[in-house]
Structure formats: C-alpha cells, structure tokens
Amino acid sequence: MDKNKTSSDSHLEQVLYSGEFTLTGELGPPKSADKNDIIEKAKSLKGYVDASNITDNQTAIARMSSIASGVISLEQGLEPVIQITTRDRNRLAIQSDVLGAAALGIKNILCLSGDHQSFGNHPTAKNVFDIDSIQLINMLYKMREEQQFECGDMIRNGKKGPVVEPKIFIGAAANPFAEPLDFRVMRLEKKIRAGADFIQTQVIYDMDRFKQWMEEVKQKDLHKKVYILAGITPLKSARMAKYMKDNVSGISFTGDIIERMEKAEDQKAEGIQIALEQIEEIKSMEGVHGVHLMAIGGEKSVPDIVEKAGLMPRPSVKEMKT
Amino acid sequence: MIVAEQKPFEQIFNSVKNYENIMVLGCGTCVTVCMAGGEHEVGVLTKQLILAAKQNNVNLNVEELTITRQCDKEFFDENTTNKIKEADAVLSLGCGVGVQYIVELFPDMIVKPGVNTKFLGANISQGLWSERCGGCGECVLDEYEGICPVARCAKSLMNGPCGGSSNGMCEVDPENIECAGQLIYDRFKRLNKLETLLEFKPAKNWSLSRDGGPRRVAREEMMFDDE
Amino acid sequence: MEGKEPKIIAFCCHYCAFTAADLAGTMRQQYPTNIHIVRLPCTGKVHVNMLLQAFVDQADGVIVAGCEIGSCHFLEGNTRARKRVALAKQKLEEAGVDPEKLDMYYIPASEGQLFAKTAHEFTERIKRLNENKKEQPGITNSK
Structure with missing residues (x-):
C-alpha cells in the first residue's frame, strides 16, 4: 500500500493516515436476533474507539452476521470493521457479501481464516476454506485496485453499467507469538504484499516477544508499508490467564503477568492496570500506530480504559458518513 | 493406499440380519494392507456374525470370500460371481468403491458396506495410518x-x-x-x-477436485476399439 | 447342559503351558477330561479368527495358555497373544457371547499343578456361566 494517500473513505484509515495514535475496539454480535444487544454495545464504544471490529461467527459459534451487525453499529455512529473468515464462505459468497457490505456503507474489512469449526457449537459442519486469509486479502485488493472480481471479470453490471468497486480498507491479523516464530514476520510480509492496509495483532501478554517481532518488522521496513495496531485484552482474572496460557495456541505470557494477577486483591482492576501499562509502553514504540482493544465480553469497560490511558478525546478527522 | 476402518459390529449386524444368506466379501488390496477388510478380517467378522445370529435366534448363513480387488472386473471370476449370486446380500469389506462396483456388476444384489472408508494415507507404524493426499x-x-x-x-x-x-x-x-x-x-x-x-500462492482451482463433480480419467490409447 | 461336561479348547504353547500339561499328566495330577489341548509353537500363533472359530464350532470356553510374561521362548509371542485375546473378547461381547468364556493364562513349564488348577477353575467358571444361561439376550433387535 501507499501510505502517502488514502484508498478508501474509511474513518479508521483517516485517523491512521493523520498519524494519530489509533484505537479500535471489538464488538461481538449476539447469539440471537436481538438488535438491542448491538445497539447497547455500540453505544458504549462510540466515541471511545475510532472503529470497532465486528466478529464473524467467532470461535465458530453461530451468531448474528457481522455485516448485519456492522450496519446496526453504523446506524449508531460507530464505524465497523467487518471480519470475514474463509471458513464459512467461498469466493463467490464472500465477493457478493463484500459488494453488499460496501453498498450498505461498510468501509473496513478484516480478513481471517477463522477458528476451525471443531472449536465451536457446530463441530460436525463442513468447512469451506476455498481460499485462505491471504488470498482473501488479495481478492479485496484486486476488487478495489483493479476493479475486478477474483475471476478477472470487471465489477460492473453488464458492459454498459458503471464500474462500482467496493472501496474497502483492508485489514489482516498478525500473530507474533504463534509458531514457527521465524516465519511470523514473513507471513506479515506476505499479507502486506497481498494488499493489507492495516494489521491487528494477537493479544499481547509477552511484551518482550512483541518487541522482538517489531524489531524484525522495522528491519524490513514493513511498518512503513502497513499500519500496525497492537492487540490488548485486559485480563479478568488469574484463572483466565492460566486458561489462555494452557489452552489457547498462539498466546504467550512473559514472566510476571500471571504472578501479578494472582497476587492482586482486585484481579479485575489489576488486569486493567496491566493493560494500561502496556498501552503506555506501546504508545512510545516506533512503528506501532495504535491499539486494538479487545475487551472480551466487556465492551462496557472500554470507556474507562480509554480514559485512564489518556487517549480521550478521539479525533474526528471528518464527519462520519453513514 | 485407501485406508478404511471396520464399522461398529452392531451397525453391520443390523444391516444384514434380515437377509438369510450373507456373503462377506473381502478385498485383497488396500483394505487388506490396512487390516480392515482382508481375508483375516473377513474371517473374524463372519464368525462374529454366526455367533451373533445364534445369540439372537436369527437364521443367518454366512459365506466368506476374499478376492484380489473389488474395483476391477477381472477379479470377479466365475466362482466369485456364482457365490455372490447365491447370496441374498453381500457385505463388502472393500472401500466405498468396492461396494458400488459390486452394485454395478450385480444390479439386483443388495450390497452393504462393512467398513468406513477414511482417506488416502500411509502406514506410519504398526497399527497407525495417517492421511497424506486429498x-x-x-x-x-x-x-x-x-x-x-x-x-x-x-x-x-x-x-x-x-x-x-x-x-x-x-x-x-x-x-x-x-x-x-x-x-x-x-x-x-x-x-x-x-x-x-x-x-503469494493464488486461490486454488478446485474444479479439478471433487468440487468439479465426480471425476474420471479417460485414456484413449488404453481402450479397446469395440468398447 | 445339566450333567454334561462343557467343551473347552485350550490353545497351549509348546514351550511352557503344553509342557506343564504334560507334566500334570506325569505327576498324575487330575484335571478335567473335557479340556481339549491344541498345541501351538507359541501363543504368538494365536489369532482372533481362530479363537472365534472355536466358539462357532461349539466350544463352551476357550483358554489361551502361554509362558509367563518375560519368558516367552520367542520373546514377545505371549504379549502379542494377550492383545489378541483382549480383542477377541471384545468381538465376542459385540456378538453377544460372554467374554468370560475366553481367557488367557501364563503357565511355566514346571507348573503341572498350576495347569491342573487352572483347568479345574476354568471348567467351573464355564459350568457356572452355562447354568446362568438365561443369559443376556445378545444384541437388541431394533430395525
């Protein structure tokens, strides 16, 4: 990507482009058709983050669609980052969804392969994986930059129809902690080459490893080719930390985090305190453009953290279009 | 090779118990090597069916036979053909290909599968097989x-x-x-x-996979002119 | 089955159990005459098919008797037989036959007495099982 210009009408892109320390949040759609759930969550995040991810059947559990939830969020004035996984949809369905999402005013899409269905509530489902996350990035890039579908057809309704391509700000995930460790920066580079504009990282509980990864990123000048948002999730308890350490692949913990949580009288407060310290450290890191704040099931705690981190008020680069 | 695994006995028994004359047909190729449907497994299953029939007071005559391959016409010789025709149902321990091939060769015959066909894989160590090809x-x-x-x-x-x-x-x-x-x-x-x-590895062409529909390989030079 | 002695097949390895059986005879140890011994070079020769065949051919009980674990003449024959006996028990159970009707024993060549004792006890077990024969109905019919 060319960081000297913007490629979409995304508010998130405008904030990143302006050089402000950027904040994205995360909003999990409900396991029901309850629109109010989204409205409430969007209300609590609005004004505290610059955009919010809307997960796509996260952990392979069937939930309200990310695009529908994203539109509801948009109506509330919270810019969504739609997550799309390649687990549930093939290239036909994804491109159709992207066109629809763009028509409904969605500007950001985060490209993921998605948790394997065996982790969710429909483990007997057939998965799709027609394409992988990097191929998805490239597909969106080709749609935006070459006005072409994956097959090469132009994005227009018939020969005389206008070319109306989806102008999507393309996101991708990066996991500095997964294995093989030496491949992680290469994989980031692949995503950038495929067309990623911004990166959100896996949650950081191992700041040393994150710094090491950033060093490798900077050596290759990758931080100049993509916006990087560091993933932060406040721990709720020492038990949660231990569970994640033992059961979730691709998450690593450094030395004293679990110990600090265990010793704390108020574990929840300590979790927030650790997150605040991490944000403070990340603010001063070269090449990191912001934080992706994932408060798992705790959208309501975000305003508190953002305020305490001294990241208010959020910039209004321009009036958000809905 | 094709790797398969025997179905639960109860499922097998229930699928054949209503036929009087059962022919348990093994296959001497892949399922023999992965010890799911060769001569030995045919023998064990046959004996199990006889014992189960007795225990359940079901009248079941069970014949056993294993041929070299169930997916090739030439191995269905006269003796095999006659034995199959004498049965009311064939219980094939061949892979899914074998079951269907018998149905194609004997359109009036009931054919039940005795194994679950799993994957194309390799023998990693004694008693362990693992998928390698999709x-x-x-x-x-x-x-x-x-x-x-x-x-x-x-x-x-x-x-x-x-x-x-x-x-x-x-x-x-x-x-x-x-x-x-x-x-x-x-x-x-x-x-x-x-x-x-x-x-960057671009999106794969899945039309050549099963997504393109059931596939066939045709080799002109191998075919007989009169076929 | 009343009064009738159960038919028991004993697959014995040449080096230990069979020698023990022979010794039992020499020592004039009494053991039931309904035990039919099949001599094998090693219990490693035992396979599931042959164990089930014995039951198909009207055996009331089947014994596999080999050397003690660790002293197999062919090193691992008896440990392999042990696994096959376990599998055969499972196959019997699936077919509705009481898996207690099959068992494996380890009898050193010098233990004629142990052979006789095992033969007695197993015969008693089979008699008891046959008496309780109102047995489990086998696989439930549901189709």
Missing part, C-alpha cells in the same frame, strides 16, 4: 517440496500456518495432527530456500 486433482507437492497443505492442514491453508500452531502441532488436535505449515517451513529451511515461501 485427491485434489492438481498436485501442488512440487510447490511445497513434498508436503501437502491441502490434505495435511485442517484449513488447507496455502500461504502458511495460521496462529493455531504450537510445538509443531495443530490446535485442532494437538496430540495427533502435525501443523502442515510448520512441516513446510522446516522443509524449506532444511533445503535452504525459505525466501521462496514469501511467494
């Missing part, structure tokens, strides 16, 4: 130096491992599934060509 129709092993991401990655990721890899194992089953991305990475490292992993 039969995708357009081999990519040249691009991955002999390790297949299509068959060996739970998500068939063509551009490297996802975040679910740890200690070389896949999060889908950390005890048993090796991370294909890690294997590919290690292989490229060993061959001193890691930088080539940076190449």
Whole structure:
C-alpha cells in the first residue's frame, strides 16, 4: 500500500493516515436476533474507539452476521470493521457479501481464516476454506485496485453499467507469538504484499516477544508499508490467564503477568492496570500506530480504559458518513 | 493406499440380519494392507456374525470370500460371481468403491458396506495410518517440496500456518495432527530456500477436485476399439 | 447342559503351558477330561479368527495358555497373544457371547499343578456361566 494517500473513505484509515495514535475496539454480535444487544454495545464504544471490529461467527459459534451487525453499529455512529473468515464462505459468497457490505456503507474489512469449526457449537459442519486469509486479502485488493472480481471479470453490471468497486480498507491479523516464530514476520510480509492496509495483532501478554517481532518488522521496513495496531485484552482474572496460557495456541505470557494477577486483591482492576501499562509502553514504540482493544465480553469497560490511558478525546478527522 | 476402518459390529449386524444368506466379501488390496477388510478380517467378522445370529435366534448363513480387488472386473471370476449370486446380500469389506462396483456388476444384489472408508494415507507404524493426499486433482507437492497443505492442514491453508500452531502441532488436535505449515517451513529451511515461501500462492482451482463433480480419467490409447 | 461336561479348547504353547500339561499328566495330577489341548509353537500363533472359530464350532470356553510374561521362548509371542485375546473378547461381547468364556493364562513349564488348577477353575467358571444361561439376550433387535 501507499501510505502517502488514502484508498478508501474509511474513518479508521483517516485517523491512521493523520498519524494519530489509533484505537479500535471489538464488538461481538449476539447469539440471537436481538438488535438491542448491538445497539447497547455500540453505544458504549462510540466515541471511545475510532472503529470497532465486528466478529464473524467467532470461535465458530453461530451468531448474528457481522455485516448485519456492522450496519446496526453504523446506524449508531460507530464505524465497523467487518471480519470475514474463509471458513464459512467461498469466493463467490464472500465477493457478493463484500459488494453488499460496501453498498450498505461498510468501509473496513478484516480478513481471517477463522477458528476451525471443531472449536465451536457446530463441530460436525463442513468447512469451506476455498481460499485462505491471504488470498482473501488479495481478492479485496484486486476488487478495489483493479476493479475486478477474483475471476478477472470487471465489477460492473453488464458492459454498459458503471464500474462500482467496493472501496474497502483492508485489514489482516498478525500473530507474533504463534509458531514457527521465524516465519511470523514473513507471513506479515506476505499479507502486506497481498494488499493489507492495516494489521491487528494477537493479544499481547509477552511484551518482550512483541518487541522482538517489531524489531524484525522495522528491519524490513514493513511498518512503513502497513499500519500496525497492537492487540490488548485486559485480563479478568488469574484463572483466565492460566486458561489462555494452557489452552489457547498462539498466546504467550512473559514472566510476571500471571504472578501479578494472582497476587492482586482486585484481579479485575489489576488486569486493567496491566493493560494500561502496556498501552503506555506501546504508545512510545516506533512503528506501532495504535491499539486494538479487545475487551472480551466487556465492551462496557472500554470507556474507562480509554480514559485512564489518556487517549480521550478521539479525533474526528471528518464527519462520519453513514 | 485407501485406508478404511471396520464399522461398529452392531451397525453391520443390523444391516444384514434380515437377509438369510450373507456373503462377506473381502478385498485383497488396500483394505487388506490396512487390516480392515482382508481375508483375516473377513474371517473374524463372519464368525462374529454366526455367533451373533445364534445369540439372537436369527437364521443367518454366512459365506466368506476374499478376492484380489473389488474395483476391477477381472477379479470377479466365475466362482466369485456364482457365490455372490447365491447370496441374498453381500457385505463388502472393500472401500466405498468396492461396494458400488459390486452394485454395478450385480444390479439386483443388495450390497452393504462393512467398513468406513477414511482417506488416502500411509502406514506410519504398526497399527497407525495417517492421511497424506486429498485427491485434489492438481498436485501442488512440487510447490511445497513434498508436503501437502491441502490434505495435511485442517484449513488447507496455502500461504502458511495460521496462529493455531504450537510445538509443531495443530490446535485442532494437538496430540495427533502435525501443523502442515510448520512441516513446510522446516522443509524449506532444511533445503535452504525459505525466501521462496514469501511467494503469494493464488486461490486454488478446485474444479479439478471433487468440487468439479465426480471425476474420471479417460485414456484413449488404453481402450479397446469395440468398447 | 445339566450333567454334561462343557467343551473347552485350550490353545497351549509348546514351550511352557503344553509342557506343564504334560507334566500334570506325569505327576498324575487330575484335571478335567473335557479340556481339549491344541498345541501351538507359541501363543504368538494365536489369532482372533481362530479363537472365534472355536466358539462357532461349539466350544463352551476357550483358554489361551502361554509362558509367563518375560519368558516367552520367542520373546514377545505371549504379549502379542494377550492383545489378541483382549480383542477377541471384545468381538465376542459385540456378538453377544460372554467374554468370560475366553481367557488367557501364563503357565511355566514346571507348573503341572498350576495347569491342573487352572483347568479345574476354568471348567467351573464355564459350568457356572452355562447354568446362568438365561443369559443376556445378545444384541437388541431394533430395525
């Protein structure tokens, strides 16, 4: 990507482009058709983050669609980052969804392969994986930059129809902690080459490893080719930390985090305190453009953290279009 | 080879118990090698059916026979054909191909499967088989130096491992599934060509896989003129 | 089955159990005459098919008797037989036959007495099982 210009009408892109320390949040759609759930969550995040991810059947559990939830969020004035996984949809369905999402005013899409269905509530489902996350990035890039579908057809309704391509700000995930460790920066580079504009990282509980990864990123000048948002999730308890350490692949913990949580009288407060310290450290890191704040099931705690981190008020680069 | 595993006995018994004359037909190729449907397994299952019939007061005559291959006409010789025709139902311990091939050769015959056909795989050690090929129709092993991401990655990721890899194992089953991305990475490292992993692998053409519909291979030069 | 002695097949390895059986005879140890001994070079020769065949051919009980674990003449024959006996028990159970009717014993060549004792006890077990024969109905019919 060319960081000297913007490629979409995304508010998130405008904030990143302006050089402000950027904040994205995360909003999990409900396991029901309850629109109010989204409205409430969007209300609590609005004004505290610059955009919010809307997960796509996260952990392979069937939930309200990310695009529908994203539109509801948009109506509330919270810019969504739609997550799309390649687990549930093939290239036909994804491109159709992207066109629809763009028509409904969605500007950001985060490209993921998605948790394997065996982790969710429909483990007997057939998965799709027609394409992988990097191929998805490239597909969106080709749609935006070459006005072409994956097959090469132009994005227009018939020969005389206008070319109306989806102008999507393309996101991708990066996991500095997964294995093989030496491949992680290469994989980031692949995503950038495929067309990623911004990166959100896996949650950081191992700041040393994150710094090491950033060093490798900077050596290759990758931080100049993509916006990087560091993933932060406040721990709720020492038990949660231990569970994640033992059961979730691709998450690593450094030395004293679990110990600090265990010793704390108020574990929840300590979790927030650790997150605040991490944000403070990340603010001063070269090449990191912001934080992706994932408060798992705790959208309501975000305003508190953002305020305490001294990241208010959020910039209004321009009036958000809905 | 094709790797298969015997179905639960109860399921097999229930599928054949209403026929009086059962022919248990083994296959001497893949399922013999993976010890699911060869002569020995046919023998054991036949005896089990006889004992179960007796215990359940069901009248069941069980014959056993194993032929070289159930997916080739030439192995259905006169003796086999006659024995099959004398039966009310055939219980095939061949793979899914064998079951269907018998149905094609004997359109009036009832044929039940005795095994679950699992995958194309290799014998890793005594008693252990593991999947290696997804039969995708357009081999990519040249691009991955002999390790297949299509068959060996739970998500068939063509551009490297996802975040679910740890200690070389896949999060889908950390005890048993090796991370294909890690294997590919290690292989490229060993061959001193890691930088080539940076190449973008475009979306695969799945029309050559089963997604394009049931496939066939036609070889003109092999065919007889009168067929 | 009343009064009738059960038919028991004993697959004995040449080096230990069979020698013990022979010794029992020499020592004039009494053991039931309904035990039919099949001599094998090693219990490693035992396979599931042959164990089930014995039951198909009207055996009331089947014994596999080999050397003690660790002293197999062919090193691992008896440990392999042990696994096959376990599998055969499972196959019998699936077919509705009481898996107690099959068992494996380890009898050193010098233990004629142990052979006789085992033969007695197993015969008693089979008699008891046959008496309780109102047995489990086998696989439930549901189709």
